[in-house]
Amino acid sequence: MSDRPEIKPYKGPAGGWGALRSVAVNLLRQDVPVKGGLTLLHTNQPDGFDCPGCAWPDREHASTFEFCENGAKAVAFEATSRRVGPEFFAKHSVEELARYSDYWLEDQGRLTHPMRYNPATGHYEAVAWDEAFACIASKLNGLASPDEAIFYTSGRTSNEAAFLYQLFVRQFGTNNFPDCSNMCHEPSGVGLIEQIGVGKGTVTLHDFEQADLIMVFGQNPGTNHPRMLGELRRAVQRGARVLAFNPLRERGLERFADPQDALEMLHNGSERIASEYYQLRIGGDFAVAAGMIKHVLERDAEERAAGRAPLLDDAFIAEHTDGFAAFRAEVEALRWHELETLSGLSESRIRDAGKRYLHAERAIVCWGMGITQHKRAVATIQMLVNLMLLRGHVGRPGAGICPVRGHSNVQGDRTMGIYEQPAPAFLDRLRDVFGFEPPRAHGVDVIGAIEAMRDGRGKVFFAMGGNFAVATPDSAATQAALRQCELTVHVATKLNRSHLVHGQDALILPCLGRTEIDLQAGGPQSVSVEDSMSMVHLSGGINAPASKDLLSEPAIVARLAQATLGKRSDTPWTWLVEDYDRIRDQIARVFEEFADFNARVHVPGGFHLGNSAGRREWRTATGKARFMAHGIAAEDDPLPEVPEQRVFTLTTLRSHDQYNTTLYGLNDRYRGVHNERKVVFANAADIAELGLNAGDRVDIESLHHDGVRRIVRGFVLAGYDIPRGCIGAYYPETNPLVPLDSYAERARTPTSKAIPVVLRMHDPAQAQAQARDIPAAVVG
Incomplete structure (x- = not known):
């Protein structure tokens, strides 16, 4: 297989032999052991683990081969034999790692030890778990207000971890819960x-x-x-x-x-x-x-x-x-x-x-x-x-x-209370069950979190998974905001760009993956997840952990809560994580729809949470389903006019070798792209009208009222079947083009699917000059 970039039409169907070849290639590329390949047979099984990819439901959660190409890639990425331990970080400084691509970073393998950034050496160095928790607890307890801390959640976090996480953070005293829903399905x-x-x-x-x-x-x-x-x-x-x-x-x-x-x-x-x-x-x-x-x-x-x-x-x-x-x-x-x-x-x-x-x-x-x-x-x-x-x-x-919905448990996290605007009834229930007064003021969402860090109001950033620095809009602004923090902490399975965009102090906490055995005092544990159709089922890993120094997400939350809250909390944190049934019993005490949680979830296939609207019960302000009238208007603001420049509407896309910000490869088979990420898809007539040719490289500049120049450079033009005036390009490469204050009305998701832009012939000299001042991740 050639490493040369190539773009040519794809004429085959989706799936098919191409999907099987791609799975085989990824298993080989990730050095997955032979027995690790058998891991796929346990994906989405009653006695196996839930796919760490998307939230599409499974047929009865019991089909031996109910996995897809991208799900298999996600499993291979997690089951890889490659390791990123203290020796790796001793060899590579943060400054050096920042020069590598996002694809290269995650491709290095599984994190094995908790690491802390040493500003004197510019390297991450191994740290004991107790020391890591003590560091975070000290910083949190030293804040002038709990609202100076921000707690992000990705959609891969289990129900059990998410429940403990929101309980800890609310006992700490804030509702600052930005999560990945803020960037995707919040309008839904x-x-x-x-x-x-x-x-x-x-x-x-x-x-x-x-x-x-x-x-x-x-x-x-x-x-x-x-x-x-x-x-x-x-x-x-x-x-x-x-x-x-x-x-x-x-x-x-x-x-x-x-x-x-x-x-x-x-x-x-x-x-x-x-x-x-x-x-x-x-x-x-x-x-x-x-x-x-x-x-x-x-x-x-x-x-x-x-x-x-x-x-x-x-x-x-x-x-x-x-x-x-x-x-x-x-x-x-x-x-x-x-x-x-x-x-x-x-x-x-x-x-x-x-x-x-x-x-x-x-x-x-x-x-x-x-x-x-x-x-x-x-x-x-x-x-x-x-x-x-x-x-x-x-x-x-x-x-x-x-x-x-996208990530595997993004819906479950919200069900568990990961929300910056919690309902009063939910907070009342937490108060009654756990005997503390939860904070009532609304917290910050993703946009609000970036603004808070930018303005100095957010001093500690803790991320339960995800790749915040890359997934968010306005990359230059976001990354500058993160660097303002006194402490940044990331719970992760693999190295990513966000770990290199750090605060004054920084920690990486490695956790178990969905495919791995989670052994606690009460024996091997399973977590639960909720798919996008409200089916709740168990997920239990089968592989040996990538390192003996990994902790599960629930254990990380419990130990952090114990270190931070101490005698201020009556919650038996470490006792709860000895057996996750105990956590589920607490969930059942808070949420009526989770009554008899353990009895129902241990049934193969799990159970359906139910849906009031699906039963024609309308819990709206009027007690009925509502016809909502909206005046006709342009979907977004009218395109700005630029003298002698054609203005296009850009939509961001995933490639087929990608899940969210994780890149499994550099191909996009169905669009005919190989070994290239910096591609812009445009109508052939528009390319000709610009006086350009397919294969030319262009710079893309977004247009916004704030006067900030947002540019990504060196994208290959590719002719594609797309309406005139519309173009498409991959994210996160084009996330730098999305202004922070351009978001959905009433929901504040970034407008990444409708960005007004202009295209200009690529100028390599100008790109090199800008790259000396701005991180490569920002300018592409």
Whole structure:
């Protein structure tokens, strides 16, 4: 295999032999022992571990081969035989490590010992666990206010660790809980809670087995949730239709060959996924949903006028919803030419989608971060839900709402109380169960945390997993803010960029991975996770730990709490982590939906938490599901004008060798990219209009009102099937372009899917001059 960068069209299906080859290559590249390869057979099993990748649910959590290509890569990355210990850090200073790529850093292997930064030598050095906890406790207890500490949580943290974490931090005295939800599906929670009374999806996999229409908005499941393709494939095979709404033409939404279907693989077959593919402009989803609703209302009026049966579910609307009259008037006032302009689709194409919706008896709508990372994300989500309410497609079999979340337990963490704006009833329950008065003031989210560190109000940053310095927007501002801290601490399995963007004092605390045996005083332990459809199940590792010096996440939290709170807390922290059933008993005391937690979760496959909106119980301000009226407007602010410059809208993307900020390789098979990350996908006509050619390198500059110049340099132009005026490029390489104060209304997720930018021919000399002053991670 050549290491030379190459971009050429990919003509095969998603999945197939390419997926199997990729898994094999990754197992070899990570030096996974032969027996480690068998680890894959225990992924998502009742007696095995949960995939450390995405949160897509499993069929009964009991299918021997229920794993996907990217899940296998995640397992290989964790089960690697490579190690990053004290000898590695003695050899490499932080300054030297900062010059390596993010891919190289994580590719070095598993962290083995707790490490502390020594400013005198510029190296991380081994430190005893007790000394590490004492250091953190001393710094926390020396703060003028608990609100000067910030506690971040990634979506890989288990329910047990997340519960202990929020309990410790609230006993310490703050609600500063920024988490990865703030950067992805926060608009889903905000919009759904207001509209249907619960911030989660209403469907299960059983509904996918019965739906005859599945609409996929702003999502590329072939790369981000490959196991979802299997579900879509099965739906198509039994006659259901899948409608894809996406600016880029994505292979995973077109054709899929299931690597676990021996017959299909033998015959090199594949299944068409999308019955129709609607290539709207970036940010056009709100207008498309509004146009589909307008079509439905017009057709319903025609049917009623002709004396035929109505197309709306009048009984459902009357009994279960409110606000319909005002909403209908708002939609009827929309003009088709506005909807065409804003969506990038013709009236006939929007009506075509509306017709297909009307033909469905049972419909599901799905969406991903292509919806949530826009300025009007909440309004767009509520418009999609409005569409579903028209015909009662919520709270009945085969129909419902499905926000497809990312990391494996991001939904569970929020359920456990990882939230900067906790409900008073939840805090009251913590008070009654644990005998302390929790803080009531709201804490900071991700944007607020960066601002606090920047302004000197945030002095200690503690991260339970993740890669905060790289995952967040406005990389230069974020990294400068982290360097302002007195102490930064990261719980991690592998080295990443955030460990090198450190405060005055810094610690790396290595933890067990999902695949590893967690041995506590009470014996081997399992943790629980909640998938994106509210199924809760156990996950127990089978591999020996990468190092005898690793601690589990619950143990790290418990020992830190003990060191920090001491006699101020009556919680028996170390006793709780001797047996995680004890932690689950405490969870059951706080959350009614977790009653008999241990009895239910120890059943193979776990249990479903339930969903009030799925039962047509509406815990909203009005006691009903709400039609939410939103005036038509551009999805984001109008594109700024630059003299003699074409302004494009940039959306950030994942490659197929990537999960969040973790890079498994430098390829993006389905888009035809090999050995290159700095790529910008553009319409061929736009490339020609700029006087450029595919293969040229360009610099990308974002445009914002604050006057700050945000530029990434040296990106290869690649022709791609994407609407004119729209371009795409990978994150985190393009995260430096996202201004910190550009975020979703009412939800504050970064607007990473709609960035106004200009392209200029790459100037290597200028890039070298800038690189002398700004870290390479910032300027690309």
